Amino acid sequence: MDWQWPFSVQQAREFQTRAASQLQLTPFQHPVRCIAGADIGLPNKGSMVRAAICTFDANCLTPLELSIVTLPNTMPYIPGLLGFREVPALVRAYELLENKPQLVLVDGQGIAHPRRFGNASQLGWQLNIATIGVAKSKLTGEHQPLEAPPGSVQPLIDENHIVGYVLRSKARCKPLYLSPGNRVSTEQSLSFVRQCLDGYRLPKPTRWADAFASNRPSAAKLLKLLSPDKVHQIT
DNA sequence: GCGACAG
């Protein structure tokens, strides 16, 4: 698929509805040995799109590989169409990985989207891989008030059905909005993310991806924990 | 018409 801005927003929405019907939301059945986190940053005042994907051993959560791809940014931010801005760079970053992860946690929504096709779903659909949406705020849906203790959960309901979960991943922090992207179930989205929590609000894979994509001060420190030959970059 | 609106 080749969507070059400016394109018809209406046609893009129709594409999302059509592609969403092709998503697989049944439980992922194979062993997950490698989990990745994926995120986008916008360097140079948004003139560039930088994708970062970092892979981890699924059991001990030690970092394995990192890929960073920077491309010119074309699209503006349009709520509901985030995938068209982010996915092309994420695909390039994914292609650089020597060892492909069985599961990718993506910053943003999965099916918790007006047309059930958030950026996490779009990445999973295009690559035909398992993805989970890990969003820091809500796009659509409603839920009961969340209890204060960490670990509290509420189902996220949209149009009368469960599209994901709202999780208090850390005390005194705003919750996470989790939803399946592709090839995982709603229940698995919750359990896989919980498995990747390590005391911070964001699960380790997306936290590292965010650090590299947005070039946080912590990125330099994290980079030292990776073998130089396991770091791939395209600029 | 008005409010909501991932990143």
Place this chain on the structure above:
DNA sequence: ATCTTGTCGC
């Protein structure tokens, strides 16, 4: 998201 000063809590 990005930019950026100041503040609060552990």
